[in-house]
Amino acid sequence: MKMHETFLKPMHPEGRRFVAIFAAVAVVLFLIWEPLGWLGLGATIWCYYFFRDPKRSVPQREGLIVSPADGVVSLIEPAVPPAELGLGDAPRTRVSVFMSVFNCHVNRAPIAGRIVKQAYRPGKFLNASLDKASEDNERNGLVIEMADGRNLGVVQIAGLVARRIVSFVDEGQEMQTGERFGLIRFGSRLDVYLPDEVAPQVALGQTMIAGETVIADLQTDAPARVAQAI
Structure with missing residues (x-):
């Protein structure tokens, strides 16, 4: 470079x-x-x-789930996915990445697969770092079906300053890991709902790089990562 x-x-x-x-x-x-x-x-x-859109070095090994956004991991917890995604009522592990107005806001696909569902829901513009923002704020969600038949949910959530969610994709479209699928203007959050029994390999407060930082690995049974700020 x-x-x-x-x-x-x-x-x-x-x-x-x-x-x-x-x-x-x-x-x-x-x-x-x-x-x-x-x-x-x-x-x-x-x-x-x-609005910068830098190139990213996307890991190519199958089974890696990467961050869809630049920012900081603000929440890791079990949560029921938004109803409009049709992912059921059972909680999944949700990893939330909060983007400040200084982060790159181009969002990237966390894993390769086919978009089987896209659902937009209008809502409020609460601070995106709050837990209730997942339920109350304007959002746009995708369900990505992977090659092994499992699915993953990724949700763009508008924030306190954000007033526009932009999607570049359509239902039925095939995506590659790290491919650009949308952006949110001026501060927001991305939620990733992992497949069942997949543990996150990131920790609260960790800095994320869209398309590069690995959130989880489908090919390992390693427990959830524990980290300490020093």
Whole structure:
């Protein structure tokens, strides 16, 4: 990787009009009062950074479930998947990844498979780090059927600032691990509902990289990971 590629990341097309709006406002602010213009320029750079879409090194071994989002693991607990996904009433292990407004917000498929269900539900815009955000907030969920017939749920959840969930995929579509499937604008959360009897290999507070960090491994019976902050 070249030095400039460390700092200059490609931007997802979804962000172009937002960057253009921020830039236009910055120009107006410069005309009004130069210090305000510099603030507008800073906001424009942040907007570009928010919509960055860097390449990721996706692990290729079968059976690895990777993080669908950049951010921090905020919850690991048993939870019943959203009813609209049709995954039943039994609790599954849910791993929640919270994204701040400084994280990359392009979401990636946690594992290869076919999208057998996509369901959008309008809702509130509570702080996405709260447990009840999974039930009350606007969300868009996918059910991915894997090659072995098992399924996995992944849910995009709008947050306190987020006001738009974007999906790039359709029901029936085949996806590869790490493939881009959507984004959420301006702060949010992703929930992954693991298949039965699959233990998470991440810990609370762990930093996640979408498409790279392994959440779980279908080919191991290792217990859930325990970690300590030091």
